[in-house]
Amino acid sequence: xxxxxxxxxxxxxxxxxxxxxxxxxxxxxxxxxxxxxxxxxxxxxxxxxxxxxxxxxxxxxxxxxxxxxxxxxxxxxxxxxxxxxxxxxxxxxxxxxxxxxxxxxxxxxxxxxxxxxxxxxxxxxxxxxxxxxxxxxxxxxxxxxxxxxxxxxxxxxxxxxxxxxxxxxxxxxxxxxxxxxxxxxxxxxxxxxxxxxxxxxxxxxxxxxxxxxx
Amino acid sequence: xxxxxxxxxxxxxxxxxxxxxxxxxxxxxxxxxxxxxxxxxxxxxxxxxxxxxxxxxxxxxxxxxxxxxxxxxxxxxxxxxxxxxxxxxxxxxxxxxxxxxxxxxxxxxxxxxxxxxxxxxxxxxxxxxxxxxxxxxxxxxxxxxxxxxxxxxxxxxxxxxxxxxxxxxxxxxxxxxxxxxxxxxxxxxxxxxxxxxxxxxxxxxxxxxxxxxx
DNA sequence: TCAAAAGTGTTCAGGGTACACCCATGG
DNA sequence: CCATGGGTGTACCCTGAACACTTTTGA
Numbered sequence: 129x130x131x132x133x134x135x136x137x138x139x140x141x142x143x144x145x146x147x148x149x150x151x152x153x154x155x156x157x158x159x160x161x162x163x164x165x166x167x168x169x170x171x172x173x174x175x176x177x178x179x180x181x182x183x184x185x186x187x188x189x190x191x192x193x194x195x196x197x198x199x200x201x202x203x204x205x206x207x208x209x210x211x212x213x214x215x216x217x218x219x220x221x222x223x224x225x226x227x228x229x230x231x232x233x234x235x236x237x238x239x240x241x242x243x244x245x246x247x248x249x250x251x252x253x254x255x256x257x258x259x260x261x262x263x264x265x266x267x268x269x270x271x272x273x274x275x276x277x278x279x280x281x282x283x284x285x286x287x288x289x290x291x292x293x294x295x296x297x298x299x300x301x302x303x304x305x306x307x308x309x310x311x312x313x314x315x316x317x318x319x320x321x322x323x324x325x326x327x328x329x330x331x332x333x334x335x336x337x338x339x340x341x342x
Numbered sequence: 343x344x345x346x347x348x349x350x351x352x353x354x355x356x357x358x359x360x361x362x363x364x365x366x367x368x369x370x371x372x373x374x375x376x377x378x379x380x381x382x383x384x385x386x387x388x389x390x391x392x393x394x395x396x397x398x399x400x401x402x403x404x405x406x407x408x409x410x411x412x413x414x415x416x417x418x419x420x421x422x423x424x425x426x427x428x429x430x431x432x433x434x435x436x437x438x439x440x441x442x443x444x445x446x447x448x449x450x451x452x453x454x455x456x457x458x459x460x461x462x463x464x465x466x467x468x469x470x471x472x473x474x475x476x477x478x479x480x481x482x483x484x485x486x487x488x489x490x491x492x493x494x495x496x497x498x499x500x501x502x503x504x505x506x507x508x509x510x511x512x513x514x515x516x517x518x519x520x521x522x523x524x525x526x527x528x529x530x531x532x533x534x535x536x537x538x539x540x541x542x543x544x545x546x547x548x549x550x551x552x553x554x555x556x
Numbered sequence: 557t558c559a560a561a562a563g564t565g566t567t568c569a570g571g572g573t574a575c576a577c578c579c580a581t582g583g
Numbered sequence: 584c585c586a587t588g589g590g591t592g593t594a595c596c597c598t599g600a601a602c603a604c605t606t607t608t609g610a
Contacts, residue, residue, distance in 0.1 A: 137351035
């Protein structure tokens, strides 16, 4: 039989860096921390891993609780395990980065949890090492968006190229050339135009595009 | 005060994918697992995190025990937390990838621990999810070697360009063009030639190079 | 008719890749 | 003198970046 019993055990939490995109701004979902230490401070959404629960399962459970969403896109970032990272007790946190279509999340859930979408730029101080988690997640997102279809996770099903470009610009933190951008997009197999026209954003109307995931 | 006490706690281990390079082959350090479950199976080196010990500190302690080396290059890869990954008890493992100069490690330590360097290509089955860990580490190493000075961590202080090229080839799993490779190296600020000549590898003698880390 | 957003090509520089021969030396 | 590994340059292609004007239409 096993004999691990002489080794210490730890609380293990999952924290989620949930990105959304709204009105031209990249947002991250936070809430007011509901217990000490750090009661009332701004915090990423997270929770403790349960017995008999995989890390990713825990992340999905927590996301469901806070946003009402199943089937979100998520990816593990790293484990944060500094002894003093949580001033209350030793907690080792596994961090996931999560992309959701902000229009789809359940507003009720968010209100229930005192949740709030904050701009990723000029983010206020969050509790513990959560700012560091966001920083790292944002960096990974910046790398992923260039050559994977992750942008589709942050947008509604149909979107204009201008919307997509603005999303890229807000993630990369720089402006990009319209013609170069549109050529690059036209070469991606996973984005294609539809017959639909968006008449809200301009007088002329803009072609709506969509991602095709297999 | 905190009130995490109603949440479960977990054993947390650190596993290290220790890469070395010897005689043209990329190697990974393994040993015979000293306890059940999996007693005697091939395993990455690892151990349990202690109270009051950071994750990285734990990794360094374990590396010191197994190789006698301080100050190695390491980087966190990911957390592995599947419920059934360790058939004995629930253990969440944080994995580090580690690069060492194989000539420097303490042979005594390795013998003491029944350790063994295995070729990364054609790796036999390791216990639990350790093959998956190696796979992932190797992938990251392949990305890092192209534009960071990590190769220097795997080589002795002085090396010939042919040695360096063979190292790249074994990590990338493909052959590279000698002239292109040497031009690329000459453009890296962190590699430079010395006045030393290696006379062992050829009759003509080859210039020895070194990495300059800040 | 005009303001506002959509849409569209070409040029240039730099990086990556393919490719073959002479050099120095020890045995 | 020859086998062995060391060392070197050029041509091409493709990708990424810079850059400005016309089109459509609702108000």
